[in-house]
Amino acid sequence: MNEDKDVIFKALADPTRRLILDELSEKNELTLYELTARLVMKHNLSISRQAIAKHLAVLEDAGLVNSMRKGKYRVLLFNNKPLKNLLESWID
Amino acid sequence: MNEDKDVIFKALADPTRRLILDELSEKNELTLYELTARLVMKHNLSISRQAIAKHLAVLEDAGLVNSMRKGKYRVLLFNNKPLKNLLESWID
DNA sequence: TTGACATGCAACTAATTGGTTGCTTATACT
DNA sequence: AGTATAAGCAACCAATTAGTTGCATGTCAA
Numbered sequence: 690m691n692e693d694k695d696v697i698f699k700a701l702a703d704p705t706r707r708l709i710l711d712e713l714s715e716k717n718e719l720t721l722y723e724l725t726a727r728l729v730m731k732h733n734l735s736i737s738r739q740a741i742a743k744h745l746a747v748l749e750d751a752g753l754v755n756s757m758r759k760g761k762y763r764v765l766l767f768n769n770k771p772l773k774n775l776l777e778s779w780i781d
Numbered sequence: 782m783n784e785d786k787d788v789i790f791k792a793l794a795d796p797t798r799r800l801i802l803d804e805l806s807e808k809n810e811l812t813l814y815e816l817t818a819r820l821v822m823k824h825n826l827s828i829s830r831q832a833i834a835k836h837l838a839v840l841e842d843a844g845l846v847n848s849m850r851k852g853k854y855r856v857l858l859f860n861n862k863p864l865k866n867l868l869e870s871w872i873d
Numbered sequence: 874t875t876g877a878c879a880t881g882c883a884a885c886t887a888a889t890t891g892g893t894t895g896c897t898t899a900t901a902c903t
Numbered sequence: 904a905g906t907a908t909a910a911g912c913a914a915c916c917a918a919t920t921a922g923t924t925g926c927a928t929g930t931c932a933a
Contacts, residue, residue: 780861780864
């Protein structure tokens with residue numbers, strides 16, 4: 690309901706989390722390590738793996754990221770469904 | 782540029798600010814007092830005028846609300862332009 | 874011009890949050 | 904079995920922030 694919206698908007702409020710969505714929307718099925726490496730290298734981000742893991746927890750909670758265990762790895766999937774019609778009520 | 786986006790997303794992250802946008806998108810040219818009264822009454826919000834004023838400053842900073850002085854009053858106007866295409870890069 | 878009303882500003886507080894460090898668990902590979 | 908790699912968990916810290924209270928400014932109307 691409306692709390693879903695709140696969780697989504699709050700998830701989008703952080704620039705690092707938006708970068709994560711950018712990366713995942715460009716290339717799905719990244720692992721946590723791959724994602725961290727990409728963020729650090731492509732965007733000169735200095736941030737730890739644990740910090741990224743926390744951001745991912747927030748994004749998963751909002752339904753914007755799903756993940757599957759694949760052996761040793763956890764693989765990340767972007768899900769844009771919650772974003773559709775999110776701003777609808779304000780745009781005509 | 783990208784900082785604009787950040788300011789906009791952060792502005793949208795607060796539920797009270799989203800309620801303010803709801804009210805203003807429904808009825809433009811409210812004054813601060815009218816807006817406060819509406820929020821308190823329609824949504825059972827217990828919040829002071831000053832708190833609303835702070836939220837409005839954030840929304841104005843993001844370009845989502847404009848205001849004009851009209852004599853004794855300040856009149857508030859909703860502006861949805863910054864919201865258009867905000868999520869575009871993630872939705873196909 | 875004086876009082877009432879609408880708004881503006883500043884200092885303070887409590888809660889939230891993004892980040893770190895350190896340790897543990899789980900899986901793969903030789 | 905033993906080591907290296909990927910991830911999970913928990914406690915702590917610093918900065919941000921939503922909210923409050925108190926006071927100042929500006930405008931209208933009698």
